[in-house]
Amino acid sequence: MKFRVCIFIFILFISCKKEVNIPSTLLERIPQDAAILIKINDYDLFVSELKNNSFLKEYQQTTHFSESFDYLQLLSHLKPSNESILSFIEVGKGKLDYFFKTKTSSALLDLKSIPNKTIEEITYENYTFTKATLEDQIAYIYKVEEYTFISSSQLLIENLIRTKEFPETDPKLKKLYDSSSNRKAAVLFLNTKYCQNLTASLKETSTFDLADFSDWISLDAILKQNELKLTGISTCNEGNHTKFASLFANVSPALNSTQFYAPINAQYITSYTFKNFDNYYKNQQKYLEALPKKDTTFQAVQELGIIGLSNDKVILLQTLDAEYLVEILTKNSNNTINYQGNEILKLTNTSFLESFKAILPKFETNYATILEEIIIFSENLEPLQNTISNYKNEATFDKSEVYHSVKNTIADESNILFISSSEGLSNFHQNDIKEDVSEQLSNIDFNDHVVIGQLVSDKDFFHTSILLKKITTQTESNLTAPLFTVQLDHNIESEPQFVENHLTKKHEIIVQDVNNILYLISTEGKVLWKKQLEGKIRGEISQVDLYKNGRLQFAFTTDNQFLILDRNGEAVAPFTMTFEDAQLTSLSVFDYDNTRNYRFLVTNKSNIAMFDNSGKRVDGFYFKDTGKTITKAPKHFRFNKKDYITFPQEDGTLRILSRVGADRITVKEKITFSDNEVYNFENQFTVTDDKGTLLQIDEKGNVDKKDLKLSKDHTIDASTNTLAVMNENTLMVKGKKIELELGLYSKPKLFFNNKKLYVSVTDLQNQKIYLFDSNLNSIQNFPVFGNSSIDLLDMDNDKKLEFVAKDQENSIIVYRIN
Structure with a gap:
């Protein structure tokens, strides 16, 4: 750079x-x-x-x-x-x-x-x-x-x-x-x-x-x-080949195309072009004070692009003979990875781009793939996958607000084209400027700024221009773009979910792999820590503030443990409880009056134990074990200022308890429950049975039935006012229906963000994520690639929604809805 x-x-x-x-x-x-x-x-x-x-x-x-x-x-x-x-x-x-x-x-x-x-x-x-x-x-x-x-x-x-x-x-x-x-x-x-x-x-x-x-x-x-x-010219003394600009002496510029392949969220792009690679290469040998020699491998290459993605980068080669280079790369590959239909080569020659070392020092070519006639290289797998995913979603840098704000100010052809977003500027400010100077410049707000630089060779001088511009007009890109991917050590076991970082007020990602390793991943896609657990996490992880000081902890159950970890992944005493011969369901966490006086319900087969913030059993909670297995973790509802704890049992009983564990409502009939949870819909206890019937129970235990004619394997999600149903390949929300292509669908999930309702389902068979508004209108650019249900919110407080899902078997992917 x-x-x-x-x-x-x-x-x-x-x-x-x-x-x-x-x-x-x-x-x-x-x-x-x-x-x-x-x-x-x-x-x-x-x-x-x-x-x-x-x-x-x-x-x-x-x-x-x-x-x-x-x-x-x-x-x-x-x-x-x-x-x-x-x-x-x-x-x-x-x-x-x-x-x-x-x-x-x-x-x-x-x-x-x-x-x-x-x-x-x-x-x-x-x-x-x-x-x-x-x-x-x-x-x-x-x-x-x-x-x-x-x-x-x-x-x-x-x-x-x-x-x-x-x-x-x-x-x-x-x-x-x-x-x-x-x-x-x-x-x-x-x-x-x-x-x-x-x-x-x-x-x-x-x-x-x-x-x-x-x-x-x-x-x-x-x-x-x-x-x-700033616009003008740069000059190099005649015969002086030690200057960087001299690399492009007598090198005709070509069309810059890096912006059409770089991900929309790239922090910066740099495009180097040469219609006559031989002249560039001769200049480089003089610049490096190396012996003159000829390089025929890249003689058809017209562009090398550098794409900055957080702390990683990918390299683009645009060539008139991609087939020739791909043949060489294939011979230097010992493994292939299929990603979203693209073949990624694992290369044995990590110095394949040595011929460009003057403009690309210290870059290891570990992976490569081809997009049309463009070859993309990377040191790490994730940024290459991110580039492929963005390209397939048509979420490329040329569609970004940054590029749109400057495209009319740049020449079509240049030997060097550099464009940096405000994130790239801030990253440079923090990492390349001395710490004391960076601190002195800390008042400068780079938000909504873009920097462009161009150099064009012309006889014995170089046209040079630099522009720092504030983005004053917002463009609606209406794109859903991959933000980053993160590869885990092993295949993923749990669905990734967002958790709040109480220090930054932004959100991070927590996920577990099949070897029971728990990962916390930062807002920027970096693994912050890993924690080896003894078992698989049941259900979702809850965040609690045990000490009422604004610092959040992670609470969950595994097959036989109830655990609470602090932000650094360390166990919080005494919440390292092990239950012998247990078959725990997911943890239920209740905060009845929003006072952070938590009640933790640990359900083991047919029994429920309730613990307080100190890890002690709650006095006054008396639950009689009937010997009937509890099939779903207890949930808390409040109707008309009354609290209810409810859960289904294997014998078809819907139990509805008071805070102290006594039966509060007796449901007047048995239910052959489907595999769905109990919901509060229309201020009634709402379930479905395995025959596709919707059952709603009032506070007197009366059951109202509505035959929705659903298959046995239907799935639902519900809020107080909205019911979402996925039945085979038909999604129903608020009485409206939409038929999707045949596939194997996850349960629907409702999300409320920025006063809007969204519903999402994932076709697990065809690896497609769908997202709709409350009227079942598809959000633009959906479906997108994904392998699990999603979690959706504004992850980084930029007023744009992000969602996370399983990507490959061992990786997650985060998208931004622009």
Whole structure:
């Protein structure tokens, strides 16, 4: 991600200037070791643009700005009537001093009008200059001939006075200046040789240095309220092959296509193109100072794309001869994995892309697959699966809000195209900028920002552009896109479910595999911990706040244990209860009055034990064991301010108890229960029998029957006002029906989010997840791939819904509904 780092450094630089202007005569007497020069054609306009740019406004609120650039405050009082130049020179290590030059005029600077200042005259070698102190900031002002010089460094002014013969202006800078625009408010020039120490003070040592990119960079600065655009050229000295841009000398650009294959949720994409790969490869050998040689393997390749997915990346190769490369890859494969109909090759040659190591260092080609004529590589399996899944769902980066906001600003063909979302910017800010600098810049909000960078080779220079833009218009993508997949150590046993992280208020995922290992997976798809259990978890995991301090624990039963774990997966004493010769159902957790005085009901065959927050049996709960097996875990309902505990028994009795365990309602007939639970529907106890009859029991024990003509294996879910029924391949909700394709369907699940009702079922046979609204209208882009029932909510508090499901036998998948 060399280009990515460069882009952000550019942005930091431009956000640090009170800028200035240069005709060629202005370049004289400018220090030759200036790292940054700014030619300001219209001083007032440029200052106005700086003040009104939303990103720079935020930057000026950071401690980094105040510590680094408060010394520019005298320049805010200037009123130049001519072009000016502002240069930045490293005088002390890691410290930039400014050096400003413009033609002298009567209106340039009125020191008398500035409050809270002290003025003194300094004589040096019979020349006099002014020292102005504004609060704690010092500036030195020297007038000679028709020019005024202002600097934060006394040494730079003294050097100016002392020097009798000035060296000729760097001809490269002069050439760039002469061809620069006089119509833009300002033009930025970077001498990368002298930027090295400055960039080193900002970035981690492992990241790319601006000095490695090119020799000179000239960029017009175009600042709008919600845009910061730099556009111009970069140059490399003739014969200098050590600069990154020189890789693309005499390399014709091709159409960038990475955006059409990258997942919609990619943090960034970088596309490198070369119509003539041979020229690129020759440049790379010189860049790497390696012996010249020819590479015929990739001679038909026209693009290499890098797709950033969280902390992983996948690599794309677009080639005119995919069949040839696939044949080579197949010979270097020792295993294949089928994923959603795509064959993934497990490669034995992990350095297959060695021919691109200048733009792709340290990447292991462990896996590969082909999408149409595009070959995709990855180091880890999950990001490759994510890419396949998004592509099959037509949820690609070109349909993202990020891409839509910038697509009209980028050229169709470029040697380098870089686009980063706000997530990519934040990730870079946190990982590639030094920790102390990152902390100083913490006030900058990158939400809804996108960065684009492009480089196009042209004869002996490179068109270069960088744009930081705020997304001001929202686009409706209406896409359901895979967010990430996570592979477990073994096949999955339980259906994955969301659990709340009480620290972040976001949601994570908890799931168990067939070896009884419990996993907690973060909002970003990283395994936080694994916990070996003795048995299979029964039903869902409940979250409780045992100590009433906002910290949540996980409560559940296995075949013979009742356990509560804390957030770190550690057992909470005394909740490590083992029941000998037990056949426990799922744990029932009641909080009658929402006071967090929990009642934990552990059901073992025909018996129920109730425990409190301390793990003690609850005094006053007396349940008489009738010897009849309880087939479903007890549930709690409240009707008309009365509490009921209800469950079915194997003998056809529906038991309805009071809080103390005594029978409260006697149901007047036996029921041949289906395999469904008891629900509160229409404020009645609601069940179905194995003949497809809906039975509703009131508080007097009266039974009302409705023959729904359901098959024996029908499934239901219900809320107070809604009943959902899955009967063979027909889904019924609120009296409406929809017939789905033939398959083997999971039970329907109702979800209430953002005041909307959703119902979901999964075709387990054909591995399709369906999602409907309350009127059985399909949510756009459904069905999608999946292997289990789902859990659905706003996982990361971004006002967009996510859902999790089983993916392959040993992996989960999380989708986002955009």
